[in-house]
Amino acid sequence: MRFIPLLPAALAFLLTTACSQAQPDIPADKGAAGQSSRGMPKGGDRRKDKDAAAAIPGLRKVGSLKGTVPESSGLAPSPNTGSYFSFGDEGNSPTLYEINGAGNLTRTIEVPADNRDWESLSRDGNGNYYIGDCGNNESTRHDLKIYKFRPDAPKSVGTISFTYPDQNEFPPKKKQRNFDVEASLWQDGQVWLFTKDRAQDQASKVYTVPEQPGTYTAKLVTTLAIPGQVTDAALRADGHRLVLLGRGQLFILDGNTWADILKATPRQVSLEGAGQTEGAVFKDNDTLLISTEKGDLYEYTLPR
Template identity: 70%
Template sequence: MPLAAALLLTASCSEAQSDKSKSGKNKTAKSASKSGPQKGGDRRKDKAAAAEITGLQRVGSLKGVVPESSGLAPGSTAQSYYSFGDGGNSATLYEISGAGKLVRTLEIGEPNNDWESLSRDPQGNYYIGNCGNNESTRRNLSIYRVRLDNPQQAGKINFSYPDQTEFPPNKKARNFDCEATLWNEGKVWLFTKDRGQSSTSNVYTVPEQPGTYTAKKVTSLAIPGQVTDAALRPDGHRLVLLGRGELFILDGNTWADILKATPRQVSLEGAGQTEGAVFKDSNTLLISTEQGELYEYTFAQ
C-alpha cells in the first residue's frame, strides 16, 4: 500500500498508555500539561521532584543565553544545538553546547511572530515553525526554510488549515496552535497543541518548498496533553512528542506505523515548562525549558 494511503487510514485515535517509574508510582495519573507546570511555584519542590524522575538529569542552563527557549535542533557540529526565544523575542538562532554555553548567534531575515519549533533536513536546510497560534486567530502562519550559511535569505512556506473556517473558532474547537513541527520524508509535519477539550493532536503536512499552501490533514493522535515540540530518532523508528512536563513516545518500524502506535506517556513533573527536544543519540533526548533549564532524558527501552 502506498505510504500516503497508509497514513490516511490512521484517522482514528488511540488511547495513550502511561509508563510507571521504577519506584512503582504512576507518575501520569494526571497530565501535567492540563494542570500546567506553571511559571513560579515552589521551585525547590519542583527540582526535588525532577531529581526523582528515572532517566532525567539536569545538564546545564540557558539562563542569560536563550530567552524563553522554545525549541531545539541539531547544530553545526555533533556537540552543538540550535535554540531560539519564544514569540516576542528577537529573530535569532542561538548555537549552544550540550551544557547550554553560547557558541554563536545567527540573525534570521524574517520576523519572530511566534516561533515555536525548529528542525533540519539531510541537506542542511532548517525549518523554523513560525506557527504559534495561541488563540487560533492568525492568518499569517508560516515556516521559514533557511540555510544557515545565508541566514538573512529565508524562504517562506505559508499555509492555512483546511478545517479552520472561523478566526477564532469557539474555545472547545481551538486546535490550530502548532508548537511542534519536523521535517521527514520530503515534507514538514505539524502536530497541533490542543487548546480545546478533545485531548487530540492533529497531524498535518505541508511541502518542504517555499510557497503558499493549504495544509493536508493526515491523522489525529490521542494525546492527553499539550504538545510543545517533536523529535524523531535518527533511525526514524521513534517519535517523541514533548508536552508541558511530559513525554509521549511512539515507536514503529515505519513512519506509517509510528502514526498508528499507542503513545507511551512519561511524566517529567517538576522539570518546568518543557518546550524543546532533540535527540543527542539514539537513546538520549536533550530537553530545554522556558525557564532556562537544560536536561537529558535517557530512555529505559
C-alpha cells in the same frame, strides 16, 4: 519508570483523520503527583521543583540557558557535532542561539524574518532548517509561516505560508481550538506539523506542507490520541522512534517505518516536576536533550 498505556490509535495512514480514544490508567491531564499538566505555573517553589525533577528516573540536569536563550521554545541539532540550536518564542528577537550540551553559547545567527511566534525548528538531510512561526494560541492567525534557511547563508530565507483545510472560523469555538502548532519536523520532503490541543488535551492533529517555499493548504494526514499539549517533536536518526514532548510529559511512538510510527500506540512518560518542557532533540539513540521555558537543560535517558 511507569508507563501509562493508551489504546491503539486505529488510524489508516494517509486515509483517515478520525481521532482515536485513549484511556490512561490515571486522568490524562494529571501528572504522577496528581497535579494538572495543562498549564505549568510561572512561579512556584524552585527548591521543590528541583527536588521533583531529581526524582524522575532517567532525568538529570546538565546545564542552564538562563541569560543565554530567552524563553527557549525548541531545540534542533546544529551543523556542528555536539551543538544545538535554540530560540525564543513570541516577543523575542528572530535569533538562533547555538549552544553546546551544557547550554554554553557558541554563536548567534540573526534571521531576517519576523518572530511573530516561533515555536519549532527542524532540519532536513541537506542542511536546510525550517523555523515554525506557527504559534497560534487562540486559533486566530491568518499568517502562519515556516521559514526555510541555511546557517551558511542565513540572509536568504524562503517562506512557506499555509492555512488549515479544516479551519473556517477565526477563532473557532473553544472546544475546536486545536490549530496551535509548537512541534514540527522534516520527513520525506514534507514539513510535518503536530498540533497542541488547547481545547480538550485529547488529540494532536498531524498536518503536512511541502518543503519548498510557496503558499499552501496544509494536508491533514491523521490524528494522534495524545492526552496532553504537544510542545516539540524529535525523530531518532534511524527513523524508528518519534518523541512528542508535552508540558511535563513525554509521548513515545515506535515503528519500523514512518507510516508505522503514525499508527503506533503512544507510550506516556511523566516528567512532572521538570518544569514547562518546551524543547527536545535526540543527543544519541537513547538520550534526549530537553529544555524548559525557564532555561533548565536536562538529559533524559529514554526507556527501551
